[in-house]
Amino acid sequence: MTSLTDKPSLASRIQTVRSPSGVEAWLIEDYTVPLIALEIAMEGGSSQDHTNKAGTATMLAGLLDEGAGPYDSAAFHERLDDFAIELSFSASRDLITGHLRTLARHRDEAFDMLRLALNEARLDAEPIDRVRAQLTASLLQEANDPDALANRAWFATAFVGHPYARPTKGTRDTLAAITRDDLVAYRANIIARDRLKIAVVGAIDAATLASALETIFGALPEKAVLATIPVAIPSAVGTRHIIDLDVPQSSIRFGAAGIAQSDPDFVTASVVNHILGGGVFSSRLFREVREKRGLAYSVSSQLAPLDHGPLHMGGTSTKNERAAESLAIIEAEIASLAKDGPNDEELDIAKKYLIGSYPLRFDTSTKLANQLVHMQVENLGRDYMDRRNGLVAAITRPEAARVAKKLYGEGKLFVTVAGRPVGM
Amino acid sequence: MPNASVAGQGPAVSHVTLHNGLEIVVIPDHRTPVVTHMVWYRNGSADDPVGKSGIAHFLEHLMFKGTEKHPQGEFSDVVTSLGGQENAFTSYDYTAYFQRVAREHLKTMMEFEADRMTGLVLTDDVVDPERDVVIEERRMRTDTDPSAQLGEALASTLFTHHPYGKPIIGFMHEIEGLHREDALAYYRRFYTPENAILVVAGDVTESDVVTLAEETYGKIPPRGERPQRYRPSEPPTRAARRVTLADGKVEQPSVQLSWIVPSYRTAQPGEAEALEVHVQILSAQGTGRLHRKLVIDQKIAVAAGAWYMSTAFDQSRLSLYAIPFPGGDLDALEKATEAVIEDLITHGVGEAELKRAKTRLIADTIYAQDSQSSLARMYGSALATGSTVSDVAAWPDAIEAVTADSVRNAAKTWLDSRRAVSGHLIKDQAAS
Numbered sequence: 001m002t003s004l005t006d007k008p009s010l011a012s013r014i015q016t017v018r019s020p021s022g023v024e025a026w027l028i029e030d031y032t033v034p035l036i037a038l039e040i041a042m043e044g045g046s047s048q049d050h051t052n053k054a055g056t057a058t059m060l061a062g063l064l065d066e067g068a069g070p071y072d073s074a075a076f077h078e079r080l081d082d083f084a085i086e087l088s089f090s091a092s093r094d095l096i097t098g099h100l101r102t103l104a105r106h107r108d109e110a111f112d113m114l115r116l117a118l119n120e121a122r123l124d125a126e127p128i129d130r131v132r133a134q135l136t137a138s139l140l141q142e143a144n145d146p147d148a149l150a151n152r153a154w155f156a157t158a159f160v161g162h163p164y165a166r167p168t169k170g171t172r173d174t175l176a177a178i179t180r181d182d183l184v185a186y187r188a189n190i191i192a193r194d195r196l197k198i199a200v201v202g203a204i205d206a207a208t209l210a211s212a213l214e215t216i217f218g219a220l221p222e223k224a225v226l227a228t229i230p231v232a233i234p235s236a237v238g239t240r241h242i243i244d245l246d247v248p249q250s251s252i253r254f255g256a257a258g259i260a261q262s263d264p265d266f267v268t269a270s271v272v273n274h275i276l277g278g279g280v281f282s283s284r285l286f287r288e289v290r291e292k293r294g295l296a297y298s299v300s301s302q303l304a305p306l307d308h309g310p311l312h313m314g315g316t317s318t319k320n321e322r323a324a325e326s327l328a329i330i331e332a333e334i335a336s337l338a339k340d341g342p343n344d345e346e347l348d349i350a351k352k353y354l355i356g357s358y359p360l361r362f363d364t365s366t367k368l369a370n371q372l373v374h375m376q377v378e379n380l381g382r383d384y385m386d387r388r389n390g391l392v393a394a395i396t397r398p399e400a401a402r403v404a405k406k407l408y409g410e411g412k413l414f415v416t417v418a419g420r421p422v423g424m
Numbered sequence: 425m426p427n428a429s430v431a432g433q434g435p436a437v438s439h440v441t442l443h444n445g446l447e448i449v450v451i452p453d454h455r456t457p458v459v460t461h462m463v464w465y466r467n468g469s470a471d472d473p474v475g476k477s478g479i480a481h482f483l484e485h486l487m488f489k490g491t492e493k494h495p496q497g498e499f500s501d502v503v504t505s506l507g508g509q510e511n512a513f514t515s516y517d518y519t520a521y522f523q524r525v526a527r528e529h530l531k532t533m534m535e536f537e538a539d540r541m542t543g544l545v546l547t548d549d550v551v552d553p554e555r556d557v558v559i560e561e562r563r564m565r566t567d568t569d570p571s572a573q574l575g576e577a578l579a580s581t582l583f584t585h586h587p588y589g590k591p592i593i594g595f596m597h598e599i600e601g602l603h604r605e606d607a608l609a610y611y612r613r614f615y616t617p618e619n620a621i622l623v624v625a626g627d628v629t630e631s632d633v634v635t636l637a638e639e640t641y642g643k644i645p646p647r648g649e650r651p652q653r654y655r656p657s658e659p660p661t662r663a664a665r666r667v668t669l670a671d672g673k674v675e676q677p678s679v680q681l682s683w684i685v686p687s688y689r690t691a692q693p694g695e696a697e698a699l700e701v702h703v704q705i706l707s708a709q710g711t712g713r714l715h716r717k718l719v720i721d722q723k724i725a726v727a728a729g730a731w732y733m734s735t736a737f738d739q740s741r742l743s744l745y746a747i748p749f750p751g752g753d754l755d756a757l758e759k760a761t762e763a764v765i766e767d768l769i770t771h772g773v774g775e776a777e778l779k780r781a782k783t784r785l786i787a788d789t790i791y792a793q794d795s796q797s798s799l800a801r802m803y804g805s806a807l808a809t810g811s812t813v814s815d816v817a818a819w820p821d822a823i824e825a826v827t828a829d830s831v832r833n834a835a836k837t838w839l840d841s842r843r844a845v846s847g848h849l850i851k852d853q854a855a856s
Contacts, residue, residue, distance in 0.1 A: 282504045359457070
């Protein structure tokens with residue numbers, strides 16, 4: 001039995017499979033468990049929604065598995081269930097993604113369902129109304145959720161005038177305005193071969209996959225038509241925006257411009273973020289906000305490398321009376337990292353963690369397929385999985401300090417707070 | 425309780441007990457050179473002493489505060505430096521701690537975990553801020569969320585006597601009163617080798633694990649016997665009840681229906697499996713009866729589903745939910761939801777939907793083999809709630825054996841609308 005992380009290298013186990021007409025996928029064959037995971041990503045996402053039709057991408061993603069080809073919604077779902085096929089789609093700001101998992105013995109049926117969903121989704125009136133109603137209900141459910149409010153306000157204010165300001169799930173008004181024509185037009189523009197990335201992991205060989213790729217994806221339009229998205233630079237940095245909500249705890253969201261995935265400093269920035277608030281039990285924010293002072297249960301930071309406006313972000317939830325104190329500590333930690341960079345010990349521990357835990361990120365077929373799609377979307381190269389730990393290992397303290405300064409600048413943040421924070 | 429050993433395709437799971445009573449489950453998965461190391465204790469929030477709700481969960485937090493041998497932070501720093509991940513969780517019936525590391529570090533994890541089974545040191549300096557952390561956790565999960573508050577009210581109405589009616593995290597006024605001594609008393613009572621289950625999944629063999637466990641956990645002296653779980657039984661339910669939570673922040677109303685039902689441990693043979701199939705028939709995505717009838721046919725709900733807490737030590741719960749179409753009446757929706765159950769009890773289930781439900785449940789056992797941490801959780805939670813390794817192994821056969829009649833009978837026996845608790849989440853118009 002071969003192992004996913006043993007030598008020879010992981011990268012050498014990635015096969016590039018090409019269908020006769022040139023549909024390409026990355027494949028890792030593995031027969032340990034009799035299943036196949038297939039992940040796809042298409043450039044686009046909710047940033048391609050029209051201004052007054054926010055939620056189009058999300059709605060389309062919800063409708064691709066609601067009836068296609070000869071099967072109406074009910075028949076489509078029955079067929080998925082009869083063969084225990086898992087198929088779903090989702091939308092983020094930059095991507096539409098698709099997720100398929102099947103038992104190896106139902107491979108042909110599963111691939112056919114994916115083909116139908118991508119090529120022949122019916123977009124019938126009943127599921128359109130239903131999915132619209134479900135998305136509206138989910139917006140209502142989070143209408144006064146402090147985390148959701150703080151997050152929505154953050155993007156709406158920081159990116160005002162830019163597509164990133166619009167919520168991925170839309171608003172009640174924009175969802176109501178979306179017509180079948182809008183969905184059809186979005187699909188025609190986005191679901192195309194040239195911006196499609198595919199990865200497959202599991203019990204299938206390259207020849208079988210090559211022919212399946214042709215069947216599933218071969219008939220899709222050649223080229224996507226994408227609206228040009230301007231560069232997004234968060235505004236309002238240095239200010240705070242409070243949303244009044246009658247709850248005992250304030251949800252805080254903070255962030256500012258970050259570093260793009262394509263930036264040569266991105267890996268170093270990931271290590272710096274890990275030290276600030278990425279590590280579960282070891283980050284500065286965990287120690288200062290949670291462990292020492294008991295100010296919050298959850299406090300974290302992350303890099304959000306959006307295609308058109310990379311960010312560093314973070315958040316916490318802390319009782320109203322101590323929200324100002326929590327934020328002051330967070331700001332101080334960011335300022336200190338920007339000024340002095342990490343110390344030797346924390347850099348060393350972070351590097352060891354990020355190196356050692358790398359294989360844990362893809363310990364299931366689905367996670368591995370996801371990683372392979374991500375590497376294609378970000379153009380990291382097939383050898384990235386072999387190179388990545390070397391990149392982390394090579395980071396020096398002066399290097400990390402330089403990137404911390406570049407990442408956090410003067411440490412200024414745009415902050416949104418939902419709740420009734422005292423003294424803010 | 426899906427499991428892995430389908431028709432001999434699953435991993436060869438082994439089960440050993442050390443001389444001090446510690447049970448060991450080994451689940452081989454050789455795809456990656458990593459291991460998932462978990463210790464499960466057979467105690468959870470349902471074992472919190474009266475007036476001390478939340479102590480099981482609070483202790484789980486405090487277990488990261490260091491021991492005589494390894495002061496606070498050392499264990500976590502070691503896990504981090506080894507590139508490992510760790511965490512812990514508390515449920516009604518169990519508390520579990522886990523690390524995921526490269527296989528060569530398994531013994532190190534065992535040494536630390538065995539050390540904190542008996543060596544925990546707590547001072548007020550670390551206990552006091554951690555209590556505040558738990559208070560913030562409760563505020564985040566419950567006190568800012570009306571639907572979570574309804575969930576608490578429903579549970580305490582459904583279980584009037586049994587501690588499943590109390591929240592895992594505890595009531596705020598009781599969390600505020602939990603002290604170092606409470607945590608230590610609870611710790612001494614339950615954190616013993618006889619009460620623990622070691623689950624190791626990953627790139628290891630049974631003999632590796634047993635050898636390492638003997639050198640670490642094996643050094644802990646036995647206490648003689650497993651601690652008793654004292655839990656009052658729930659009396660038979662005779663009344664239907666309704667709880668309503670009205671809050672100005674609610675924009676989307678919803679309705680729930682809950683019943684007390686058997687768990688795998690308390691059920692008659694085949695009954696829990698029948699309830700499992702029943703729930704699948706009711707709530708499968710896109711094909712379930714609740715969706716078909718309430719969402720598609722009657723168009724009175726935008727979404728509807730069901731869940732069943734089958735892995736539990738005592739009599740457990742089964743719930744249905746429905747989210748109304750805008751402006752829809754909750755009473756009517758509740759009646760229509762009950763009618764879906766009554767229709768199933770009266771007319772039974774069809775062969776096609778029965779087969780579809782079983783196919784899906786059994787396929788999940790194959791999908792579960794793809795994730796060593798899911799497998800570890802499956803076996804750990806089963807053993808901690810009174811099932812055995814062979815129960816888990818035989819699960820697909822037991823699901824296959826479920827008949828249309830057994831589904832109908834289980835529903836008839838347990839899902840009587842005259843004994844249900846319903847919960848309504850509504851907007852408080854006055855407060856908004």
